[in-house]
Amino acid sequence: MTDVQTAAPTHSAPGVLGRIFGNSQDGATGDGHEQVVLCHDRSSGLKAIIAIHSTALGPALGGTRFFPYASEEAALEDALNLSRGMSYKNALAGLDLGGGKAVIIGDPNKDKNEAMLRAYGRFVESLRGRYITACDVGTYVQDMDVIARETEFVTGRSPEHGGAGDSSILTAFGVFQGMRASAQARWGQPTLRGKRVGVAGVGKVGHYLVGHLVADGATVVITDVSEAAVNRVRAAHPEVEVVADTAALLQAKLDVYAPCALGGALTDDSVAALGEFGTVIVCGAANNQLAHPGVEKDLADRGILYAPDYLVNSGGVIQVADEIDGFNFERAKNKATRIFDTTLEIFTRAAADGVPPAVAADRLAEKRMREISALRSVLLPGARRG
Numbered sequence: 001m002t003d004v005q006t007a008a009p010t011h012s013a014p015g016v017l018g019r020i021f022g023n024s025q026d027g028a029t030g031d032g033h034e035q036v037v038l039c040h041d042r043s044s045g046l047k048a049i050i051a052i053h054s055t056a057l058g059p060a061l062g063g064t065r066f067f068p069y070a071s072e073e074a075a076l077e078d079a080l081n082l083s084r085g086m087s088y089k090n091a092l093a094g095l096d097l098g099g100g101k102a103v104i105i106g107d108p109n110k111d112k113n114e115a116m117l118r119a120y121g122r123f124v125e126s127l128r129g130r131y132i133t134a135c136d137v138g139t140y141v142q143d144m145d146v147i148a149r150e151t152e153f154v155t156g157r158s159p160e161h162g163g164a165g166d167s168s169i170l171t172a173f174g175v176f177q178g179m180r181a182s183a184q185a186r187w188g189q190p191t192l193r194g195k196r197v198g199v200a201g202v203g204k205v206g207h208y209l210v211g212h213l214v215a216d217g218a219t220v221v222i223t224d225v226s227e228a229a230v231n232r233v234r235a236a237h238p239e240v241e242v243v244a245d246t247a248a249l250l251q252a253k254l255d256v257y258a259p260c261a262l263g264g265a266l267t268d269d270s271v272a273a274l275g276e277f278g279t280v281i282v283c284g285a286a287n288n289q290l291a292h293p294g295v296e297k298d299l300a301d302r303g304i305l306y307a308p309d310y311l312v313n314s315g316g317v318i319q320v321a322d323e324i325d326g327f328n329f330e331r332a333k334n335k336a337t338r339i340f341d342t343t344l345e346i347f348t349r350a351a352a353d354g355v356p357p358a359v360a361a362d363r364l365a366e367k368r369m370r371e372i373s374a375l376r377s378v379l380l381p382g383a384r385r386g
């Protein structure tokens with residue numbers, strides 16, 4: 001028989017478990033995750049990971065990504081990063097929701113089927129509302145309707161089921177509000193009129209953003225690897241300039257750069273190019289734009305005002321969160337309009353504290369998580385806990 005004491009490792013293994021458990025004592029905002037659930041349904045082949053980073057502000061809301069990860073470790077890593085990001089996004093958006101995210105391992109075009117989605121729905125249900133799911137890369141409103149046959153803890157549903165439908169409409173609207181606030185901070189007027197704005201990626205969000213910019217009187221330059229995406233914008237707005245790729249866009253003497261494709265757009269090289277060609281604002285929809293820590297400081301040092309991505313792209317989560325109480329588009333749009341004020345507040349705090357806006361945004365999100373979760377110490381008679 002194994003001697004448990006001698007068989008036990010003498011020190012905890014670093015790596016992914018270390019990331020989950022973290023080492024901060026601050027339960028509301030600290031690193032680490034509250035709960036990570038590995039879900040396996042043998043018959044449908046479902047392999048999913050639900051990561052709840054924090055329920056400090058309420059049930060953890062975040063979408064389900066269906067993606068052919070290179071490894072299960074890569075899937076876990078993604079779930080941990082994305083769920084943490086949702087805690088900060090939901091906190092700054094003023095929602096009474098914590099942060100979570102789920103990933104389903106597989107190719108959505110080949111592996112997705114009803115049984116798998118419903119099996120996933122049953123795992124979501126088993127968390128009894130600690131996690132609420134929604135769409136993300138590889139999942140669509142129709143998938144949420146299937147998942148909803150097994151759980152009530154799902155939002156981002158189709159309009160015929162009372163859902164909000166396409167979240168990119170308010171995401172683009174929110175990015176536009178963040179850009180208007182950036183213009184106010186930089187030039188004293190909340191408008192892009194007469195400014196040259198480059199949009200990298202004119203997919204679901206990017207093409208709506210172009211519409212707002214054109215209506216506001218901006219000169220818009222776009223690029224996209226998809227010819228169909230470019231043609232759709234050209235058809236709606238023939239005056240828009242098109243350049244071959246992102247490298248050309250960065251050199252297009254932009255006033256404002258809007259990354260709306262994939263994450264990691266702000267690298268050492270791209271920031272250097274922006275600085276060289278006179279761009280003074282970065283504000284776009286893409287998640288996780290900063291390629292590595294330190295880029296936010298490089299932007300600030302070059303005098304480029306960076307509107308934090310998770311702040312300005314929260315219109316979509318505001319939309320699906322609204323659906324939890326019965327969707328009302330005008331109410332959700334009003335909430336997304338407040339991204340303008342929050343962006344200005346972040347710039348003011350950043351200037352006062354002498355830190356880049358990305359740091360000021362993190363601090364404000366953490367402050368809200370700390371202060372609001374502390375309310376639970378006020379006893380409500382009748383409520384057993386919480």
Ligand SMILES: NC(=O)c1ccc[n+]([C@@H]2O[C@H](COP(=O)([O-])OP(=O)(O)OC[C@H]3O[C@@H](n4cnc5c(N)ncnc54)[C@H](O)[C@@H]3O)[C@@H](O)[C@H]2O)c1
Nearest residue numbers: 167168171201203204205224225226229261285286287316
């Ligand atoms: N849809 C939402 O509500 C929402 C909410 C928050 C954040 N976001 C983020 O915004 C970004 C865009 O989301 P979306 O829903 O519009 O996605 P999408 O897939 O509809 O659009 C992305 C576009 O980028 C293009 N693209 C990809 N690689 C490119 C490259 N190297 N250069 C130029 N173009 C490239 C694609 O062809 C596509 O047209 C993503 O990072 C997403 O995570 C989206």
